[in-house]
Amino acid sequence: MLVNQILSIKDNTSVVTIKPTATVSDAVRLLSERRIGAVVVSENGSTPLGILSERDIVRELGRRGAAALELEIGELMTRKLMTCTTGENALRVLERMTEGRFRHLPVVDENGEMIGLVSIGDAVSGRLKELALESEALKNMIMGT
Secondary structure (H helix, E strand, C coil): CEHHHHHHHCCCCCCCEECCCCEHHHHHHHHHHHCCCEEEECCCCCCCCEEEEHHHHHHHHHHHHHHHHHCEHHHHCECCCCCECCCCEHHHHHHHHHHHCCCEEEEECCCCCEEEEEEHHHHHHHHHHHHHHHHHHHHHHHHCC
């Protein structure tokens, strides 16, 4: 299954973004309200600059305590942002996430503009659907139907 197929299955393909000048406290509120695990950091809402995950926040809270909540996101975000394109395979996306130990991957077009976000759950679900279809096709081939 390709990333564009995964995006087509999702109920909502909009990407939640936040400006790098917002505070970690703002990000925590946004993550909680939207019930999401990461937010893409962007000045304009379409060009990704970085990503801030729950894990990033917890790590910094462990270091600095409650003072971390007043930091600007730009100080805390992961700047080495990995992205994918719509033509990539779900299995390759899963491999990249596993190797890099991250769970969210912005999907960008040829101009680097965001068109979606794929979570590890989305990629696993897409891969499972693909395997189920392959299994059914093999069963039908063996049964002659």
